[in-house]
Amino acid sequence: DKIGYFQFVDLKPGNYQIVVFKNNYETKTIDFSVQEGEKRKDLGVIVLxxxxxxxxxxxxxxxxxxxxxxxxxxxxxxxxxxxxxxxxxxxxxxxxxxxxxxxxxxxxxxxxxxxxxxxxxxxxxxxxxxxxxxxxxxxxxxxxxxxxxxxxxxxxxxxxxxxxxxxxxxxxxxxxxxxxxxxxxxxxxxxxxxxxxxxxxxxxxxxxxxxxxxxxxxxxxxxxxxxxxxxxxxxxxxxxxxxxxxxxxxxxxxxxxxxxxxxxxxxxxxxxxxxxxxxxxxxxxxxxxxxxxxxxxxxxxxxxxxxxxxxxxxxxxxxxxxxxxxxxxxxHKAQNPSPTYFKNLPSYYIGKAEYDNILQNWINDNPSVSQIDWNRFYHANLSYEGRSIFYLxxxxxxxxxxxxxxxxxxxxxxxxxxxxxxxxxxxxxxxxxxxxxLLGGQYALNQDPYKRNGSGKYNEYETDTHKGVGDKIxxxxxxxxxxxxxxxxxxxxxxxxxxxxxxxxx
Incomplete structure (x- = not known):
């Protein structure tokens, strides 16, 4: 009826599913069963x-x-x-x-x-x-x-x-x-x-x-x-x-x-x-x-x-x-440039002369210390005759x-x-x-920087280890x-x- 009351009569024993839906409301599905001899089944108030x-x-x-x-x-x-x-x-x-x-x-x-x-x-x-x-x-x-x-x-x-x-x-x-x-x-x-x-x-x-x-x-x-x-x-x-x-x-x-x-x-x-x-x-x-x-x-x-x-x-x-x-x-053959690398944090220098200076740079929000220093990467790469030691x-x-x-x-x-x-x-x-x-450089080396013996190549069948933009490395x-x-x-x-x-x- 108009207030939402409904009933089904003479349902046979078994499993049933009722689906209640209305535009702009979520659909609700209710599973219920009717047992032998059960005369009344109250599903309660169904809220959408x-x-x-x-x-x-x-x-x-x-x-x-x-x-x-x-x-x-x-x-x-x-x-x-x-x-x-x-x-x-x-x-x-x-x-x-x-x-x-x-x-x-x-x-x-x-x-x-x-x-x-x-x-x-x-x-x-x-x-x-x-x-x-x-x-x-x-x-x-x-x-x-x-x-x-x-x-x-x-x-x-x-x-x-x-x-x-x-x-x-x-x-x-x-x-x-x-x-x-x-x-x-x-x-x-x-x-x-x-x-x-x-x-x-x-x-x-x-x-x-x-x-x-x-x-x-x-x-x-x-x-x-x-x-x-x-x-x-x-x-x-x-x-x-x-x-x-x-x-x-x-x-x-x-x-x-x-x-x-x-x-x-x-x-x-x-x-x-x-x-x-x-x-x-x-x-x-x-x-x-x-x-x-x-x-x-x-x-x-x-x-x-x-x-x-x-x-x-x-x-x-x-x-x-x-x-x-x-x-x-x-x-490649350089220290991790991340500001949060442990060697770049003040705690690494506790008891050393550099501690106070590094701590003040962090506290005073010096962007060249507490953030990525992009200019340093470009200057460093220009010093190696075309080889990038830092690159993206x-x-x-x-x-x-x-x-x-x-x-x-x-x-x-x-x-x-x-x-x-x-x-x-x-x-x-x-x-x-x-x-x-390549951040200002011309190529990057596709070699393992920690390899002491051998060629250090990641791919031994590779003849050219100089890689440019778009090359796999x-x-x-x-x-x-x-x-x-x-x-x-x-x-x-x-x-x-x-x-x-x-x-x-x-």
Missing amino acids: NSVLYNSAEQGFTLLDSDSDNDDDNSSLQTTVGLLQSSQDIFNRIAGYDLGFYWFRPRGLDSRSGKMMFNGVSMSKQNNGNIDFSSWGGLNEITRYPEVAANHSPSEYAFGGVSSVIYKNTKASEYRKGSQLTYSITNRNYRHRLSYRYTSGMNKNGWAFTGMVSRRWAKEGVQEGTFYDSYAAYLGVEKKINDKHTLTLNMVGNPYRRATSSPNTQEVYDYKGIYYNSYWGWQDGEKRSERVKRGFQPIFQLTDYWKINKKTELWTTLSYQFGKVKSSRLDW VDDVNDDKIWNLSTHFTHNFNDKTRFILNVSYQNYKSDQYREIKD SYDYTFGRQEVKVNPALKFSTGKFDVLVAGQFS
Whole structure:
């Protein structure tokens, strides 16, 4: 009725699922069972939370999680799904107040869980981490996924000791119309501007959803941390008939951002918690040595096949490719130029004549001591007859990832359901270091500076160790892996218990 009261009569014993939805409110799914002889089942008051009111607090905030503090320690990424549309009060407060990145439920990182788009795992095979920046900024597209928190069973993956997050991106399931969003913040970036349009399903069986977004900041809360990220999504859905639906999803997010340094307590005591050692002044502007740039678009084609009333088969073919580059300073037969290197800190000189002078330089914020001194690098390189002893390099990951996955379900009856997930992944990643900027020099030596005997070449078959901008240096290898996973499961109810038995073979 008009106040929301509803009832069903003469329900047969068995398992049921009720889905309650309304525009601008999150959808709620409730599973319940009716026992033999049970005459009344009260589901209580069902509350739907407003998407518009709660979006800032409950959005799928891990999508903006590409603010990694230290690119060399990517395992710090938290368990996926900490801050999502959940009514778990602990997760909501911890995720929103502490920040998803710095909080890991039970000490577990993202490698302990699963993040899946249309049946395809987003974990990287070389390290198990999830690169959230591949779809960062598309909050309205990826909000409100299905979450099997912690040890809860999932029908889409075997899971682990952490959560399984599953998101279907069907163009027809987004609210019809347009949505323009502007946000301002004082964390990783300052501004976020996005626009989404959904056509809805037309009479010819077509539906379209598109979204564009930009997040940017000239400087974040820490000095020298600029941020510039674009994102785009296009979803096309075609309902062929009552049994077959095809979807095409395309996601891309080119980004460029400067990262911040991890610091010791000594450095915090001198400079405060917002200090960042990765930048220095050059020609009156702040220049960072640690800049991360990437673009790895994803293309997915999915077929939803309703074989009959009891059986369904979902199949997805996915391809992701592109490069991620992370710059850093490198040097040859020279001391580490980082201001926070232990030999450049006052504590190294305690009891020595230089201590007071170095301490005062740090306390008085002398930029040639407490920040990167770019001018020193150029002067040093001019003294070695064309050879750069200091230079900028890019650590490059060039990935090509094919995925094929199927999700099969069959209901034997109201109480028993069979599930089968099968996936194949072909992962290839070329990983190497290349010279980005010689900082006034003409070449860099591709040799091990600590090698005393032999040629010192990283590659003994290499004839020319003089490397210029764009040349590979130090390391160059290819990581490849092919994997097949089979995950059968049986879900059934017996009396007052719901049971799921599953296994995984790979």
